[in-house]
Amino acid sequence: xxxxxxxxxxxxxxxxxxxxxxxxxxxxxxxxxxxxxxxxxxxxxxxxxxxxxxxxxxxxxxxxxxxxxxxxxxxxxxxxxxxxxxxxxxxxxxxxxxxxxxxxxxxxxxxxxxxxxxxxxxxxxxxxxxxxxxxxxxxxxxxxxxxxxxxxxxxxxxxxxxxxxxxxxxxxxxxxxxxxxxxxxxxxxxxxxxxxxxxxxxxxxxxxxxxxxxxxxxxxxxxxxxxxxxxxxxxxxxxxxxxxxxxxxxxxxxxxxxxxxxxxxxxxxxxxxxxxxxxxxxxxxxxxxxxxxxxxxxxxxxxxxxxxxxxxxxxxxxxxxxxxxxxxxxxxxxxxxxxxxxxxxxxxxxxxxxxxxxxxxxxxxxxxxxxxxxxxxxxxxxxxxxxxxxxxxxxxxxxxxxxxxxxxxxxxxxxxxxxxxxxxxxxxxxxxxxxxxxxxxxxxxxxxxxxxxxxxxxxxxxxxxxxxxxxxxxxxx
Amino acid sequence: xxxxxxxxxxxxxxxxxxxxxxxxxxxxxxxxxxxxxxxxxxxxxxxxxxxxxxxxxxxxxxxxxxxxxxxxxxxxxxxxxxxxxxxxxxxxxxxxxxxxxxxxxxxxxxxxxxxxxxxxxxxxxxxxxxxxxxxxxxxxxxxxxxxxxxxxxxxxxxxxxxxxxxxxxxxxxxxxxxxxxxxxxxxxxxxxxxxxxxxxxxxxxxxxxxxxxxxxxxxxxxxxxxxxxxxxxxxxxxxxxxxxxxxxxxxxxxxxxxxxxxxxxxxxxxxxxxxxxxxxxxxxxxxxxxxxxxxxxxxxxxxxxxxxxxxxxxxxxxxxxxxxxxxxxxxxxxxxxxxxxxxxxxxxxxxxxxxxxxxxxxxxxxxxxxxxxxxxxxxxxxxxxxxxxxxxxxxxxxxxxxxxxxxxxxxxxxxxxxxxxxxxxxxxxxxxxxxxxxxxxxxxxxxxxxxxxxxxxxxxxxxxxxxxxxxxxxxxx
Numbered sequence: 001x002x003x004x005x006x007x008x009x010x011x012x013x014x015x016x017x018x019x020x021x022x023x024x025x026x027x028x029x030x031x032x033x034x035x036x037x038x039x040x041x042x043x044x045x046x047x048x049x050x051x052x053x054x055x056x057x058x059x060x061x062x063x064x065x066x067x068x069x070x071x072x073x074x075x076x077x078x079x080x081x082x083x084x085x086x087x088x089x090x091x092x093x094x095x096x097x098x099x100x101x102x103x104x105x106x107x108x109x110x111x112x113x114x115x116x117x118x119x120x121x122x123x124x125x126x127x128x129x130x131x132x133x134x135x136x137x138x139x140x141x142x143x144x145x146x147x148x149x150x151x152x153x154x155x156x157x158x159x160x161x162x163x164x165x166x167x168x169x170x171x172x173x174x175x176x177x178x179x180x181x182x183x184x185x186x187x188x189x190x191x192x193x194x195x196x197x198x199x200x201x202x203x204x205x206x207x208x209x210x211x212x213x214x215x216x217x218x219x220x221x222x223x224x225x226x227x228x229x230x231x232x233x234x235x236x237x238x239x240x241x242x243x244x245x246x247x248x249x250x251x252x253x254x255x256x257x258x259x260x261x262x263x264x265x266x267x268x269x270x271x272x273x274x275x276x277x278x279x280x281x282x283x284x285x286x287x288x289x290x291x292x293x294x295x296x297x298x299x300x301x302x303x304x305x306x307x308x309x310x311x312x313x314x315x316x317x318x319x320x321x322x323x324x325x326x327x328x329x330x331x332x333x334x335x336x337x338x339x340x341x342x343x344x345x346x347x348x349x350x351x352x353x354x355x356x357x358x359x360x361x362x363x364x365x366x367x368x369x370x371x372x373x374x375x376x377x378x379x380x381x382x383x384x385x386x387x388x389x390x391x392x393x394x395x396x397x398x399x400x401x402x403x404x405x406x407x408x409x410x411x412x413x414x415x416x417x418x419x420x421x422x423x424x425x426x427x428x429x430x431x432x433x434x435x436x437x438x439x440x441x442x443x444x445x446x447x448x449x450x451x452x453x454x455x456x457x458x459x460x461x462x463x464x465x466x467x468x469x470x471x472x473x474x475x476x477x
Numbered sequence: 478x479x480x481x482x483x484x485x486x487x488x489x490x491x492x493x494x495x496x497x498x499x500x501x502x503x504x505x506x507x508x509x510x511x512x513x514x515x516x517x518x519x520x521x522x523x524x525x526x527x528x529x530x531x532x533x534x535x536x537x538x539x540x541x542x543x544x545x546x547x548x549x550x551x552x553x554x555x556x557x558x559x560x561x562x563x564x565x566x567x568x569x570x571x572x573x574x575x576x577x578x579x580x581x582x583x584x585x586x587x588x589x590x591x592x593x594x595x596x597x598x599x600x601x602x603x604x605x606x607x608x609x610x611x612x613x614x615x616x617x618x619x620x621x622x623x624x625x626x627x628x629x630x631x632x633x634x635x636x637x638x639x640x641x642x643x644x645x646x647x648x649x650x651x652x653x654x655x656x657x658x659x660x661x662x663x664x665x666x667x668x669x670x671x672x673x674x675x676x677x678x679x680x681x682x683x684x685x686x687x688x689x690x691x692x693x694x695x696x697x698x699x700x701x702x703x704x705x706x707x708x709x710x711x712x713x714x715x716x717x718x719x720x721x722x723x724x725x726x727x728x729x730x731x732x733x734x735x736x737x738x739x740x741x742x743x744x745x746x747x748x749x750x751x752x753x754x755x756x757x758x759x760x761x762x763x764x765x766x767x768x769x770x771x772x773x774x775x776x777x778x779x780x781x782x783x784x785x786x787x788x789x790x791x792x793x794x795x796x797x798x799x800x801x802x803x804x805x806x807x808x809x810x811x812x813x814x815x816x817x818x819x820x821x822x823x824x825x826x827x828x829x830x831x832x833x834x835x836x837x838x839x840x841x842x843x844x845x846x847x848x849x850x851x852x853x854x855x856x857x858x859x860x861x862x863x864x865x866x867x868x869x870x871x872x873x874x875x876x877x878x879x880x881x882x883x884x885x886x887x888x889x890x891x892x893x894x895x896x897x898x899x900x901x902x903x904x905x906x907x908x909x910x911x912x913x914x915x916x917x918x919x920x921x922x923x924x925x926x927x928x929x930x931x932x933x934x935x936x937x938x939x940x941x942x943x944x945x946x947x948x949x950x951x952x953x954x
Binding site: 097099111141146 | 509524525545549551552569572577578588595617621623637
C-alpha cells in the first residue's frame with residue numbers, strides 16, 4: 001500500500017536519531033540538497049515555516065522599536081580586520097571573492113559571515129549627536145560560513161537569519177537592550193515554537209568573537225543534546241573604539257557608543273523537528289504551521305461531498321490556515337501525508353457526516369479522534385489548535401525537566417550523560433582549564449551560566465576548588 | 478534658517494537631473510553608500526518602501542498560485558555553463574568565490590547574478606510526472622552583477638529582487654504564465670506605484686540571455702528617459718534540454734518541460750523617484766508610502782496640544798499609516814522634512830484648531846491646504862489619500878502621453894529626441910543592423926515592440942525597407 005510505504009520509509013528515532021532527522025527533513029519536503037556542497041534548497045513547505053517565523057519575529061522587533069535595513073553582502077578584507085577578536089573568530093570560515101567578471105580585485109571581499117563591521121562602518125557615518133541615539137536596526141538576509149561538516153538547518157555553508165545591531169548612548173542601555181532581545185527570543189520560542197529554554201550567559205570561552213558578554217537561550221532536543229537557539233551580545237564600546245563611532249553628548253563631550261547584536265536563524269526549524277516530531281514525521285505547533293487544518297473529503301465521488309468540504313474550508317478559512325486535499329490519492333495516503341507534514345488537525349467529512357451535520361476531527365498529536373457538530377466547528381477547531389499548542393509546550397517542558405540533572409562530581413556527571421543524556425547542572429570554579437577538561441572527558445560543553453542560579457555544592461565539579469557559579473552543561477549540536 | 482537650508486540643499490531637476498536624483502536619494506534618507514564600490518546600504522526609510530513593494534507583490538504572486546522557496550547564493554562554474562547563451566550573457570559580470578577559509582576551492586563558485594541554473598538543477602530532481610506540474614516558484618533574495626558604473630537603486634553591484642521560476646507541461650501554458658506575470662507587474666505599477674507602462678516584447682537583440690521571448694514593461698521618467706521596470710521571459714524548452722528536465726506525460730511519454738522566469742528589483746524605487754518626485758524632494762504614492770500621514774502639533778507646548786495630536790494619531794492609525802512629529806524642531810523644519818520624505822499628507826493641529834474642533838490638512842502634491850472638521854477626519858484623510866494616488870497616476874500618464882511621439886524618418890526621430898526626449902514610436906524592418914544604427918545615431922535603444930501596435934508608415938524608419946512592426950524607442954537607464 002502506497003501510504004504504508006510512505007510511513008515505513010522513515011527510520012525510527014530510537015534506531016538512528018540522525019537518520020530519522022534527515023528522513024523527516026526530506027520526506028516532509030522541507031529542503032533539498034543543492035549542487036554546492038553544504039548548501040540547501042528551502043522548498044515551499046520549509047520556506048513557509050520560515051516565513052511564519054519571520055513574520056512573527058519581525059512584528060516583535062517592530063513592537064520593541066526596531067527598524068529594518070539592508071547592508072551589502074560583501075565585506076572588504078580591511079574592514080573585517082578592524083576589530084581584532086572579531087577577525088580572528090571569523091576569518092577562518094569565510095568565503096572570499098577575488099574576481100569580478102574577468103578582473104582580479106585589488107582587495108579581496110568576503111561574503112558576510114555576520115555584519116558587525118558593516119553596521120559599524122555605517123554607524124560611524126550617521127551617528128554624530130546624542131539625538132541620533134539609540135539606533136535600533138535589524139536585517140533579514142543570508143550569511144555564509146565555510147563549515148567543514150554540515151547538516152540541513154543545523155549547520156550549512158549559507159543560512160538565512162536576522163541580525164539585530166544597535167547603538168546606544170550608555171553601557172546601561174546597551175545591557176538593557178541585550179537582555180530585552182534575549183527575552184523577546186525566549187518569548188518567541190515559548191509562545192510560537194512551543195519550546196522551553198534555559199536563559200543564561202556564555203562563559204568567556206564560548207562567547208561571540210568581539211563581545212563583552214554573550215547571552216543565550218538553550219533548548220533540549222529529543223536525543224538529550226542541546227541546541228543554541230539564539231544569542232544576544234553586548235559589545236560594550238569595543239567595536240566603537242575600533243571603528244571610531246563617537247557622538248557628542250548633552251554636555252558637548254565626545255563619547256563612544258555602546259553596541260549590541262543578536263541573531264536567530266533557520267536552525268530554529270531544526271529545533272522544531274528535534275523537539276516535537278515523531279516516527280510518523282513532522283509535528284508542528286499550530287501557531288507556526290503553514291497549514292493548520294487539512295480537510296479530507298471521504299468518498300469524495302459521492303454527490304455533495306466535495307461541495308460540503310469546500311463550504312467547510314470556506315468557513316474555517318476565516319479562523320485558521322486551512323486546505324482541502326481533494327486529489328485522487330487514497331484516504332490512507334492522505335492521512336499519512338498529513339501526518340508526515342505535521343499538519344496539526346485533520347478534518348474528515350463524508351456522506352454520513354453530512355447527513356448527521358458533523359465531521360471527524362483527528363489531532364496530529366496523539367491521534368485523538370472527535371466527532372464534532374458542524375454548527376460550531378470554528379470554535380471546536382480553534383480550541384483544538386490552542387490545546388495542541390499548549391500540549392506541545394507541556395510535553396517539551398516535561399522532557400526538558402526529566403532530562404536535567406545535578407552533578408556534584410565527574411563520576412556522577414559522566415554517568416548521567418551516558419545513561420540519560422540531557423542538561424547537567426554543576427558548579428564551576430571559573431577556570432577555562434576545567435571547561436576544556438570536562439569537554440575532553442565527556443564531550444559536553446558549557447551551554448551557559450543560567451540566570452536562575454542554584455547552590456548545588458561548594459566546589460567545582462571538575463577540580464574541587466571553590467565554586468563561583470552554576471553552569472548548565474550538555475553535548476551540543 | 479535650518480528648514481530653508483534643508484530645502485535649498487537639493488539641486489533642481491531642471492539644472493542637473495542626475496544630481497537632483499542623487500540629492501533626493503540622500504536627503505530623503507533612502508540609502509547610503511557602502512565601503513564596497515557600487516554597493517548601497519538601504520536605510521530604514523528606503524527599506525520600508527521595499528517592504529511595502531514586497532508585501533503587495535508577494536500577495537499578488539500567492540493569489541496567482543505561486544510559492545516561495547530559497548536557493549543557494551552560489552552557483553558552481555560548471556552549472557552556470559550548462560546553457561550556452563545564458564553563460565555568455567552573464568559570465569562577464571559575475572563575482573567569483575575562489576577560496577573558502579584558507580583553502581582554494583577545486584571549482585570556482587559565482588555569486589548568483591540570477592538563478593535559472595539553480596532552479597533547473599532542482600527541477601531536474603523534483604519533476605518526474607505530469608502530476609508534478611506546473612511548478613510555480615518565486616524567490617526573494619539579493620543578486621550580484623559586476624557593473625562598471627553604478628547609481629543608487631538603478632544599477633548597483635548587488636541588488637534586492639524577486640525572481641519567479643516556473644515549469645509547465647506545454648508551450649502554451651508557459652506562454653500564458655509569461656504574459657500573466659507581465660500583467661501582474663503592470664497592474665502593480667498602475668495600482669500601487671501609480672506608474673503607467675508600455676507593455677511589449679523585446680527584440681532579439683534586447684532579450685534575456687537564454688530566453689525564447691522576453692516581455693517587458695517600460696516606464697517613462699521625468700527627464701524623458703525610459704526605465705525597464707520588470708521583465709518576464711519565456712524559455713521554451715531550451716533550459717529543459719540543456720539540463721535534462723523531463724516528465725512522463727499522461728500517455729507515458731517523456732516530454733521536456735517549458736519554463737518561464739520573471740523579475741522586479743529595488744530599481745522600482747528609482748522609478749518612484751524619477752516619475753513622481755519634485756524639487757522639494759520625494760513624492761510617494763500613498764499606497765506605497767511607509768508613513769501616509771504626519772501629524773504636526775502646532776504650538777505644542779500649550780496645554781492639550783500634544784494630547785489632541787496623540788488622540789488624533791490613535792484615531793487615524795485605524796485607517797492609515799500615521800506618525801506624530803512632536804520633536805523640538807521648528808514647524809518649518811518639520812514641514813520641509815515631511816516634504817523631503819514624500820509623506821503624502823500633513824495634518825497640523827494647534828490650540829485654535831482644538832477650540833474649533835478642526836485640523837489643517839496639507840497635501841504633498843500641490844500643497845493644497847484644507848481645514849477639516851475632526852468629526853469625520855478619518856473619511857477626509859482616506860479620501861485625500863485616494864485622490865492623491867489617482868492624481869499621481871493621471872499626472873504621470875499625462876507626462877508619458879505628452880512625451881510619446883511618432884517618427885517616420887530619422888530626421889524626425891533625432892529632432893524629437895533632442896528637443897523633447899521621450900518614447901518614439903517608429904516602424905522597423907526587423908533587422909538588427911537598423912537597431913544598431915539607430916542606437917549609434919541617436920543613443921536610443923528599442924525598448925519594446927508594444928502589444929498595442931499601430932501602422933505609422935509602410936517602411937522602416939531607418940533603412941526604408943518594408944516595415945514589419947512598430948517599435949517603441951527611447952534613451953534608457
